[in-house]
Amino acid sequence: MLTDKTLEEIERIKKKYPNTKSACMEALQAAQREKGHVTECDMRAVAEALDIEPVEVQEVGGFYTMYNVEKPKGRHHVQVCRNLSCSLLGAEHIILAIEQELGIKTGETTEDDRITLSTAECLGSCGTAPMMQINDEFHEDLTVDKVSDILKGLK
Amino acid sequence: MVTLKVNGKEISVADGTLILDAAKEAGFVIPTFCYQAELSSLGSCRMCIIEIGGQKKLQPACITPVLQDMEISTETEQVEDARASMLEFLLSNHALDCPVCDKAGECELQDMVHKHGPRKGRFAEMRETFHVKDYPLSPVIVKNSNRCVQCMRCVRVCKEVVGRGVLGTIGRGAHQEETSFLKGELDCDHCGMCIEVCPVGCFMRRPYRYKSRPWDLNSTKTVCQYCATGCITKIEERDGEVIRSIASKDTEGFNGRMLCSRGRFGHDFLNNEERLTTPLLRVNGTLEPVSWDKALDVIKDKLKKSQPDRVGAVASARLTNEELYMLQKVMREGVGSSNVDASSRWSAGDSEAFIAATAIDGAGLSIDNCMEADTIFVVGSHISDENPVTDYMVRYLSASRRKTVMVASVRPMKLDRSAQITARHMPGRLGAFLAGVTLKLYEENKTKLSGVKGVKSLDGLSIDKLSKASGVAPGDIEAIAKKLSSSQSVSIMAGTDMIRLGDGTGGLCLLSDILKTLDKRVFVLPLLDRSNQRGAWDMGAHPNFGPGYSELKGDTGLDCGAMLEKASKGEMDLLYVIGDDILAMYPDRAFAEGAIEKVGFLVVQDIFLSDTGKVADLVLPGASFVEKTGTVTNQEGRVQPIKPLRKPLGKAREDLNIIADIGSMISKNGSFTGDITAETVMEDIKKDVPMYGDVECDEQGCRGFLIGGVARRSLKCISVGEEDTTELKENKKYPYYLVTGNHLFGSGTLTGSSSMLRKLIKEPTIEMCIEEAKSSGLTDGDMVTVESDGGNGKYRLQTRKKSSSKVVFIAENFNEGSVNRLYKIGERVPRVSVNKGA
Numbered sequence: 001m002l003t004d005k006t007l008e009e010i011e012r013i014k015k016k017y018p019n020t021k022s023a024c025m026e027a028l029q030a031a032q033r034e035k036g037h038v039t040e041c042d043m044r045a046v047a048e049a050l051d052i053e054p055v056e057v058q059e060v061g062g063f064y065t066m067y068n069v070e071k072p073k074g075r076h077h078v079q080v081c082r083n084l085s086c087s088l089l090g091a092e093h094i095i096l097a098i099e100q101e102l103g104i105k106t107g108e109t110t111e112d113d114r115i116t117l118s119t120a121e122c123l124g125s126c127g128t129a130p131m132m133q134i135n136d137e138f139h140e141d142l143t144v145d146k147v148s149d150i151l152k153g154l155k
Numbered sequence: 156m157v158t159l160k161v162n163g164k165e166i167s168v169a170d171g172t173l174i175l176d177a178a179k180e181a182g183f184v185i186p187t188f189c190y191q192a193e194l195s196s197l198g199s200c201r202m203c204i205i206e207i208g209g210q211k212k213l214q215p216a217c218i219t220p221v222l223q224d225m226e227i228s229t230e231t232e233q234v235e236d237a238r239a240s241m242l243e244f245l246l247s248n249h250a251l252d253c254p255v256c257d258k259a260g261e262c263e264l265q266d267m268v269h270k271h272g273p274r275k276g277r278f279a280e281m282r283e284t285f286h287v288k289d290y291p292l293s294p295v296i297v298k299n300s301n302r303c304v305q306c307m308r309c310v311r312v313c314k315e316v317v318g319r320g321v322l323g324t325i326g327r328g329a330h331q332e333e334t335s336f337l338k339g340e341l342d343c344d345h346c347g348m349c350i351e352v353c354p355v356g357c358f359m360r361r362p363y364r365y366k367s368r369p370w371d372l373n374s375t376k377t378v379c380q381y382c383a384t385g386c387i388t389k390i391e392e393r394d395g396e397v398i399r400s401i402a403s404k405d406t407e408g409f410n411g412r413m414l415c416s417r418g419r420f421g422h423d424f425l426n427n428e429e430r431l432t433t434p435l436l437r438v439n440g441t442l443e444p445v446s447w448d449k450a451l452d453v454i455k456d457k458l459k460k461s462q463p464d465r466v467g468a469v470a471s472a473r474l475t476n477e478e479l480y481m482l483q484k485v486m487r488e489g490v491g492s493s494n495v496d497a498s499s500r501w502s503a504g505d506s507e508a509f510i511a512a513t514a515i516d517g518a519g520l521s522i523d524n525c526m527e528a529d530t531i532f533v534v535g536s537h538i539s540d541e542n543p544v545t546d547y548m549v550r551y552l553s554a555s556r557r558k559t560v561m562v563a564s565v566r567p568m569k570l571d572r573s574a575q576i577t578a579r580h581m582p583g584r585l586g587a588f589l590a591g592v593t594l595k596l597y598e599e600n601k602t603k604l605s606g607v608k609g610v611k612s613l614d615g616l617s618i619d620k621l622s623k624a625s626g627v628a629p630g631d632i633e634a635i636a637k638k639l640s641s642s643q644s645v646s647i648m649a650g651t652d653m654i655r656l657g658d659g660t661g662g663l664c665l666l667s668d669i670l671k672t673l674d675k676r677v678f679v680l681p682l683l684d685r686s687n688q689r690g691a692w693d694m695g696a697h698p699n700f701g702p703g704y705s706e707l708k709g710d711t712g713l714d715c716g717a718m719l720e721k722a723s724k725g726e727m728d729l730l731y732v733i734g735d736d737i738l739a740m741y742p743d744r745a746f747a748e749g750a751i752e753k754v755g756f757l758v759v760q761d762i763f764l765s766d767t768g769k770v771a772d773l774v775l776p777g778a779s780f781v782e783k784t785g786t787v788t789n790q791e792g793r794v795q796p797i798k799p800l801r802k803p804l805g806k807a808r809e810d811l812n813i814i815a816d817i818g819s820m821i822s823k824n825g826s827f828t829g830d831i832t833a834e835t836v837m838e839d840i841k842k843d844v845p846m847y848g849d850v851e852c853d854e855q856g857c858r859g860f861l862i863g864g865v866a867r868r869s870l871k872c873i874s875v876g877e878e879d880t881t882e883l884k885e886n887k888k889y890p891y892y893l894v895t896g897n898h899l900f901g902s903g904t905l906t907g908s909s910s911m912l913r914k915l916i917k918e919p920t921i922e923m924c925i926e927e928a929k930s931s932g933l934t935d936g937d938m939v940t941v942e943s944d945g946g947n948g949k950y951r952l953q954t955r956k957k958s959s960s961k962v963v964f965i966a967e968n969f970n971e972g973s974v975n976r977l978y979k980i981g982e983r984v985p986r987v988s989v990n991k992g993a
Contacts, residue, residue, distance in 0.1 A: 040337060055323035055336040062325040 002045045006030055010049045020050040024060050028067055036077075036135070037068035065120040073109040074116030076154045079133045082119045085126035094130050095119065097144040101151055115154060159225040174216040174227055175203060183229045186238065186267055188245075188354055189306035190217035193316055193411060193551050200306050201241050202267070205229045213237055239272040247278035248329055249355070250301035258356030260369040261403075264304060283329050292334075293341045294914040295361050295420050296350060300332045303357045309333050309349035315554065316413065316547045318539075318569050319343045333357070344569075344899060345915050346543065347419040351402065351412045362420065362911050363399045372398060375800040376406055376856075378787050380473050380780045381417040381902055383683035384544045385789025386410040388418060390425075390781050390800055397425040397781065397800075409521070409793070415543030416900055416915060424908035430762055431776035432805025442774060447806065450773060454729075455820040457756045458490065461728035465755075467494035467718040470696055471734030472685035475785025475797065477836040478810045479687070480694040480702060480843075482733065485818035486712075488826060493698050493712025497691035499737045500967070503698050503714035505657040511870035512660035512667075513649050513681040515689055516704040518846070519792020519861035525680045526552040528646035530559045530638055535585050535659050536650020536682045539569035541897045542790070545682060546570055549648070559642070561635055563588060563627075565652065565894050566922070566964055567957040576634055579959050581626040582656060582894045582984045586878030588632070589662025591621035593875065595636035596669050607672050609665050612876035624882050626959065644676035651684050652896065656983045658879070664872035683790045684897050690788030693844055703844035704870065715741065716980075719750035728755040731817075733810060734777065736765035736904055739970065742978040743945065760813060763904050766970075776807035783809040784833040786852060794850050794857045811836065889943060889986035891923075891963045895974050898966035907970040919972035921950035921965050923989065924958035933991055941965070943987040946976040952989075963989060 002010075010027045017023040027050060031042045038046075038061060047054040061067040065079060078098065082091045095106060098117055102110050109116040125131045128140035132147075139150055158167045161181040168177045178185050188200035198218035205216045208226030213234065216227075228234065245264065253259040285300035292298050307324060310333050314320035321343045325332050335341050350358040372391040379386040379400070387408020388400045400422045402414045434450040435442040458466065468486050470479055479497065486495045496503065510516055522545060525531065531553060539546045550573045553560045562570055563578040563585065571577045580588040594613050597604050604610055622629045639645055647667060653659045663679070670677045683689060695702035698712035713721060719741065721727050730751075741747040751757060751770060759771035762779050781800040788794050803809060811833060818827030840847050851858045883892070900916040901907065921941060923933070933939065935954045940947055941963075950965060950972060965974040977985050 043336075053320045053323075053336070055321055055325075058325055058336055059323040063327055 001041055002031055003034065006034055007045070007049060010046065014050065021052050021056065023050055024052065024057060025064075028057060028061055032067060037071040043069075065118075065123075072116040072118075074113055076115045076134055078115055078117050078151075079120040079123070080117070081121070081123045081125070081129070081131050081133075083122035083126075085122075085129040086131060089129045091130045093144060094132070094142050094147055097147055098151065101148055115151070157221050157223050159221050159223070159227065161227045162229055168221060171220050174205060174214075174219050174221055174225075177221050178205070178216060178227065178229055185216045185229055186271065187217055188263065188267075188304055189308060191308050191312070191352055193413075194308065194311040195315060195555075197307060197311070200245075200304065202238065204234065204237050204241070206231050206234055235271065242268050242271060243273045243276050243278070245304050246276055247280070248283050249304065250282070250299070252302070256299075256302065256356035257359045257364060258302075258353075262356060263354035285332050289359075290338060291340070291361065292358075293343065293345050295345050295347060295416070295911060296341070297359050297361045297364060298334060299357055299359065300334060302355045303333060304355055305331055305333070306354060307333060308352040308354070309358055312348045312352045313343070316551045317344055317346055317348050318546070318550050318573060322349060344543065345416040345420070346414065347416065348413065351414070351419070360399060360420070362423065366398055367393045373800065375781060375798045377780065377797045377800075378686065378789070378795045379414065379418040380686040380787075380905070381415070381421060382542050382897070383686055383688050383790035384410070384542045385686060385787065385791070385793060385795055386414055386418055386544050387795065388414060390422060392800055395801065397422055409523070410544050410548075413544045413547050417902065417906060417912065418544070420911040420915075421906050421909045423911050424905050425779055425781060427763070427908045427910075429764065429908065430779075430804055430807075431764060431774065432807055433776060434806070435774040437772045442771075447808070450775060451816055451820060453773060454758060454817055457729050458817075458821050461755070463491035464494070465721075465726055465728040466490050466492050466731075467496075467713060467727060467729075468731040468733070469496050469499055469715045469718070469735050469737060470691070470732075472497045472688040472691040473734055473780075474687060474691070474810060475783065475787055475833070476687065476690040476694055476794070476840060477785045477833045478733075478814060479691045479696040480840050481811055481814045481818065481831075481836055483695045483702070485814055485821075485827065487701070489818045489821045493707055493709065494718055495696055495712060496698055496715045496718070497688070497696040498685075499715040499735050499740045500742065501654045502657070502716055505654045505660075506692070506697065507699055507870055508657070508660040508873050509649070509654045509681070510692055510704070511872045512653070512663040513679045515681055515692060515792075516870055520678055520680055521791050521793070521861060522548050522680065523552070525646040525648065525678050526556060526558065528558065528644040528676065528678055529642040530561065530644075531646045531648065532561045532563070532635075532639070533570065533574075533648045533682075534563045534589070534650070534663065535653040536648060537564060537566055537568050537652070537896050538648065538650060538682055540899045541651065541684045542682050543899065545648075545790075549573070559638060561638060563635070565959065565962055566896075567955060571957070576631065576638060578627045578631045578635060579957075581624075581883055581959070582892045582962060583658050583879060584625040584883070585653065585656070585659030586662045586875065587621050587880040588625035588627050589659055589666055590616060590875045590878060590880060591618055591625060591627070591632040592636045592639070593662060593666045593669055594618060594621065595633055596640055596666075596673070599636075599640065600673060604669055604672055607665070607668050609661075609668070609872070609874045612665075612874045616880060621880060624880050639670065640673070642675060644678070645670055646678040646680065648680045648682050650682040652894075655896070656894075658983070661873040661875045661878045665875050681790050684902065686789070687787040689790055689792060690786075690794075693788060693846065694840070695844075700870075702840070703846065719747055722754045723750040725753050727753070729758065730754045730756075731758045731760070732767055732771075733760045733814075734762075736761075736767050738766040738770070739903070739973050740967070740975060742975050742982070743980040744973060744976040744978070745946065746980045747975070760810065761904075762807070763908055765904055775813055776803075776805070777810040777813065778803040778807055782807070783811070785811065786833070786837065786850075786857060792846075792861050794847065794852070796852045796857050886986045889988045891961055891987050891989055893941075893943065893974075893977060893985045893987045894962055894964050895967040896964070897968065901966060901968050903968040904970070906968070919948070919950050919965065919969035920953045921963055921989065922953050922955050922958070923963050924960045925954040925956050927958075927960045928952065928954045931989070933989070937991055938993040939989050939991055940993060941977065941987050941989050943977040943979075943985045945979040945982070945985060948972045948974070948976060949993050963987065
């Protein structure tokens with residue numbers, strides 16, 4: 001269930017859009033801020049608040065990588081962009097470096113549940129490629145060394 | 156107009172026509188997947204790509220409009236190659252399990268690959284596997300996503316046509332799956348439109364699963380009998396068992412592929428083992444099988460001993476035109492009585508007022524024409540439940556043609572979401588609400604409207620008073636009046652609540668007169684709930700007028716209510732009931748039971764042993780609509796043929812023959828003897844009912860579809876002054892107003908005998924406003940006892956949003972817990988109490 005605070009925020013968000021369905025993305029983001037992912041109950045609550053069908057919320061949640069419809073196992077969710085700009089500038093090497101550093105494959109989680117690694121399509125930061133997103137933070141102009149330092153900093 | 160060339164052939168089409176349609180007009184069919192005429196354009200499957208002269212890249216025909224002097228080629232080598240490539244691409248992720256797929260044989264992908272290739276696929280990647288086993292989405296729908304071609308027709312049809320939107324596209328790219336929320340069971344209309352539009356075997360019917368191949372089915376193209384929308388449907392059977400009903404591309408009805416849950420899944424009642432197959436006569440208190448000769452002899456004997464005015468007939472408005480015409484003829488010319496009615500629910504006066512208000516006695520009007528008006532105003536109808544396919548048409552046509560929809564109703568319904576203005580009025584106060592709208596229009600155009608007949612009856616009324624009486628805010632009344640006043644043309648769709656509650660016909664008459672005087676084009680379309688209700692009235696199966704609404708030579712007869720009243724005094728010698736269940740339907744069950752018991756001799760002709768049949772003296776087995784020939788007239792006035800799929804069961808006979816036989820026994824001048832068939836009766840109808848003069852029916856269907864011309868007599872409208880414009884008074888003991896109507900999944904004996912529909916609605920329910928339920932300590936799913944002055948019953952509670960707080964709804968057709976036990980004779984809106992516990 002969503003807290004009253006989130007529901008109030010959704011009411012505020014609703015007012016910014018011509019129809020409630022357009023508010024779905026922002027409302028879902030608000031819902032996700034509560035615990036870092038959205039559950040079935042959350043999606044139903046967002047649908048209820050926006051007077052749309054739950055499946056319409058799931059459509060949005062399932063389409064964009066920024067929503068975690070399933071809870072990532074690790075405390076930190078590392079998403080490496082592998083779209084055109086990032087790939088041209090060596091995203092492949094970055095992914096390989098992370099896999100080696102953590103000893104896991106893409107899509108897996110470290111044994112201590114510290115980090116979940118996944119890849120993403122364009123995250124909209126082509127000017128600073130290659131890049132990755134850890135939880136809500138962007139890490140840009142990556143090099144193999146820089147990545148190693150960042151990963152070590154994750155507790 | 157735009158002139159262009161398709162494969163060298165020159166044609167002219169309207170501006171904005173899609174290349175796909177232009178090519179079709181020129182005689183070239185372009186293959187499509189994601190395109191569906193009723194739906195918004197998507198252009199995602201790329202199956203329809205064609206070559207346009209001067210353009211290097213191929214273009215999708217289903218989203219590209221024509222331009223002047225375009226040169227289009229649809230059958231070049233390049234186009235054929237591209238089609239084969241698109242199919243190769245689609246097949247790269249397709250399960251290719253045709254041998255076990257229900258769709259095989261009528262699969263669009265199969266047909267397309269057969270026609271356009273490729274013979275070999277080159278993709279080496281693994282197929283996407285969404286799941287191993289098929290999963291159910293509802294009691295009637297089962298899903299296999301591995302066969303999906305991602306055309307999204309299911310998602311669009313659910314949203315744009317059905318208006319539910321419970322299907323979505325989850326994920327993206329090759330991982331995209333069209334399914335329900337978290338693949339759970341759907342809480343929807345269960346209409347199966349997703350199954351119908353699915354080009355492959357991704358959505359399937361559960362009842363039809365692994366049952367048959369399409370080429371093994373015998374079928375008949377006929378008219379669905381569940382409501383007066385009159386959808387053309389194909390009923391299919393194998394080895395004597397009715398297996399499915401389907402509206403496909405090739406059924407060519409005005410409904411296209413649209414059917415509702417009742418129409419698509421509700422025809423298994425035809426296989427029900429409880430169908431009547433032999434005449435039954437009451438001997439020493441029990442019904443025992445007898446021969447037809449014996450049964451008819453008994454009727455002859457009883458009729459001889461009866462006085463004409465003590466004989467009556469009540470027929471179902473689901474019989475064919477021919478049968479109803481014959482019945483009223485037998486009653487009027489044979490028996491010599493006008494005691495003939497085609498509804499046990501409504502009084503003759505109320506139905507006559509409705510006929511006058513909606514001009515049913517005039518010419519027919521198609522829904523499509525109605526939807527050409529600027530504004531569509533739906534009143535007195537729960538169209539989403541009673542006429543689901545009409546509701547679909549209003550929804551998608553108003554969206555694609557950008558029309559305004561306004562709804563005024565007692566209960567909330569699905570169409571509200573597609574409406575720009577929604578007004579919720581109190582039950583029995585539609586008249587007051589319409590008077591408010593007319594008053595507003597009148598106040599603004601007094602000089603122009605002062606000559607309109609009946610406008611004087613508005614004197615003494617005020618918007619304020621009418622707003623209070625109807626429960627609609629003055630602002631809403633004004634908004635609706637404003638919208639009507641700014642429209643060039645208005646369509647008013649008027650439903651059965653106006654007859655059920657005897658309410659609003661005066662307001663409707665005056666409103667349409669006023670709008671006409673204001674130089675607007677006004678269309679009025681009746682929305683009816685029995686398949687041949689309009690036909691029944693056209694045929695004169697009504698105590699107050701004869702065929703074609705002609706004036707009766709003798710006295711008017713008694714309607715069903717009056718016949719029961721007479722019976723209760725012991726003055727009815729014989730009552731002949733065909734296909735109607737008076738005990739289940741007459742709005743006062745206790746009274747009906749008492750009256751029926753006192754009928755001298757009760758003859759019930761039906762396909763099931765109804766409650767009324769159980770107390771009859773003689774029961775005659777009739778034929779269902781797939782076992783007889785004839786025509787029915789839908790609410791639009793469209794005459795459509797029904798054609799037999801098989802012979803009547805056992806000793807059962809076609810109803811027309813039974814009625815004619817009874818006629819021939821009592822006729823004095825031999826007018827009912829000889830070869831009487833649906834065709835010969837139709838010839839009589841054409842002579843007797845002027846509107847049907849042009850109707851021509853043959854193997855292909857009926858032409859001169861919409862009945863035309865003007866009836867001989869125009870019925871009189873009631874005036875607004877006669878409408879009830881007082882405020883409803885509170886009742887402490889029984890705080891709720893009970894309203895009734897058809898349920899989406901049930902409309903009486905037929906739906907009750909369908910095992911599929913019984914899965915969708917398991918027990919009688921009562922609908923209540925969610926806030927009201929909360930404040931009374933009730934929650935969705937509770938068992939509640941409903942009590943009124945007339946009686947009580949137990950129902951399962953369903954809460955509804957946006958409902959009027961004091962109004963509760965129980966469908967009128969539950970077999971057990973029938974709502975008529977809560978009614979008292981003459982009471983339109985019973986007051987009830989709702990309490991927790993059984």
